Amino acid sequence: MRYRRLGNTGLAVSEIGFGTIPILQGSVPVLPDYFNLSEEDALSVMGHAFSLGCNLYDTAIVPEYGDAELKLGKFAAHLERNRIVITDKARFYDGNEMYQAVLASCENLGTWADVYFVHQVDPGSEDEVFGKGGALDALVELKQQGSIRFTGIASHYYDILLRGAADRRVDVLQGSGNVLERGMLDRIRTEPLFTGKGLLVNKVYAAGLLPAFFPVETLIGTVLSYPVSCALIGIGTVKQAEAAMRWEENFSGFVPTFLQVLSVLEKHGSPIPCDRCQRCACPHGTEIHTVFRQFQYAFMGKEYWALRKLNLGIKDSARLCRACAQMPCLKMCPANIRIPEEMEKVASYVLQRSKNTS
Numbered sequence: 333m334r335y336r337r338l339g340n341t342g343l344a345v346s347e348i349g350f351g352t353i354p355i356l357q358g359s360v361p362v363l364p365d366y367f368n369l370s371e372e373d374a375l376s377v378m379g380h381a382f383s384l385g386c387n388l389y390d391t392a393i394v395p396e397y398g399d400a401e402l403k404l405g406k407f408a409a410h411l412e413r414n415r416i417v418i419t420d421k422a423r424f425y426d427g428n429e430m431y432q433a434v435l436a437s438c439e440n441l442g443t444w445a446d447v448y449f450v451h452q453v454d455p456g457s458e459d460e461v462f463g464k465g466g467a468l469d470a471l472v473e474l475k476q477q478g479s480i481r482f483t484g485i486a487s488h489y490y491d492i493l494l495r496g497a498a499d500r501r502v503d504v505l506q507g508s509g510n511v512l513e514r515g516m517l518d519r520i521r522t523e524p525l526f527t528g529k530g531l532l533v534n535k536v537y538a539a540g541l542l543p544a545f546f547p548v549e550t551l552i553g554t555v556l557s558y559p560v561s562c563a564l565i566g567i568g569t570v571k572q573a574e575a576a577m578r579w580e581e582n583f584s585g586f587v588p589t590f591l592q593v594l595s596v597l598e599k600h601g602s603p604i605p606c607d608r609c610q611r612c613a614c615p616h617g618t619e620i621h622t623v624f625r626q627f628q629y630a631f632m633g634k635e636y637w638a639l640r641k642l643n644l645g646i647k648d649s650a651r652l653c654r655a656c657a658q659m660p661c662l663k664m665c666p667a668n669i670r671i672p673e674e675m676e677k678v679a680s681y682v683l684q685r686s687k688n689t690s
C-alpha cells in the first residue's frame with residue numbers, strides 16, 4: 333500500500349480508502365449489494381483491510397449509512413486512535429443542524445472525526461452551506477473546539493468543489509469519478525485552486541457496476557493516475573478488501589483512454605460519449621450530465637434505479653429540447669455531443685423499457 337498527502341492537513345492516507353456503506357445492516361437505498369454484516373463480521377473485514385495497509389475509513393452519520401458509523405466506532409476503539417483516519421459526513425446545510433449532527437456522530441464513533449464533510453452539497457443548498465451561519469461555519473467552529481480535525485465539502489458537482497477549493501475554510505474535498513465519468517477529474521487536474529486541498533474520490537466502481545466491464549486494478553489505477561489523495565472503495569467482504577487493497581499487484585500500468593472505455597461499453601449497449609465534465613448548462617433546467625449518467629447506469633446494470641429516476645423528467649427534457657431554438661448547450665460541450673438527439677434517444681429508451689417492464 334502506498335500513502336499520499338491529504339492536502340495540507342499533514343495527514344498521510346492510504347491510496348485506497350475503505351468505504352463503509354457495504355458493512356451496514358438495514359435498508360439503505362444507495363446500497364448496490366446487501367451483505368448485511370453482523371458487527372463481528374464488519375470488524376473482521378475492516379481489520380483485514382487495515383492489515384493490508386488501509387488507514388482511511390469513510391462513513392456517514394446514522395442513518396445515512398445505516399449503522400456503519402457505529403461499527404466504525406467499535407473498530408476504532410480496538411486501535412490506537414492515530415493509526416486510522418476517520419472521515420465522516422452528514423447532509424445538513426444549516427449551521428445549527430450541522431453542529432448537532434457532528435456531536436451526534438462523535439458520540440456514535442466514540443471518538444473524534446478527522447475530517448467531517450457537508451454531504452451531497454448541490455446547487456440548491458450550496459449558498460446556505462457556504463453562507464454566514466451555514467454548515468461550513470459550524471464545521472470551522474467544531475474544528476476550533478477539537479471535535480473534528482479538518483473540514484470538508486462533498487459534492488458530485490464540479491462548480492461546488494471548485495467553490496470549496498477556493499474557500500480557505502475548507503481543508504478536504506470529496507467528489508466522484510471513474511474511468512467513464514472522468515471529466516471532473518480532468519478539470520481538477522488542470523485547476524490550480526485544487527492544489528493544497530485533500531481530495532477523496534468516490535464512485536470509483538460506479539456504484540458497483542464497472543467491475544463487470546473492467547478489472548478493478550484498471551478502475552483504481554485510472555483514478556489514482558489523477559492528483560487525488562485517495563480512492564474510496566465500498567467494501568463488504570474480505571475478498572473485496574483483498575482485490576482493492578492489493579490492486580497494484582495485478583496492475584500493468586495500463587490506463588485506458590476515454591475512447592477505449594467507450595469501445596468496451598459499446599459491446600454491451602450504446603453509451604453516450606459524455607465524460608461528465610459538467611461544462612454544459614441548460615437554461616431550461618435540464619441537468620444534462622445527470623440524465624446521461626442515468627442512461628449509462630441503466631444499460632450497465634442498474635436499469636430499475638435509472639428508469640425510476642429518468643421517468644421523473646425525461647419526457648419534459650426531450651420536449652424542451654425539441655422546442656429549443658438556440659440550443660446553447662451545444663456550444664458548451666467540448667465533445668460535440670448532439671445533446672438534443674441524445675436526449676431523444678434516452679426518452680425513447682425509457683419509453684420502450686417501461687413498456688417492456690410494465
Ligand code: SF4
Pocket residue numbers: 613614615616617618620652653654656658659660661662671672
Ligand atoms: S437543447 Fe435541450 S438541453 Fe440544450 S439548452 Fe436546449 S433544452 Fe436545454
Ligand code: SF4
Pocket residue numbers: 515605606607608609610611612620621624664665666667668669671
Ligand atoms: S454533455 Fe458534453 S459538456 Fe455536458 S457533461 Fe457531457 S461531455 Fe461535458
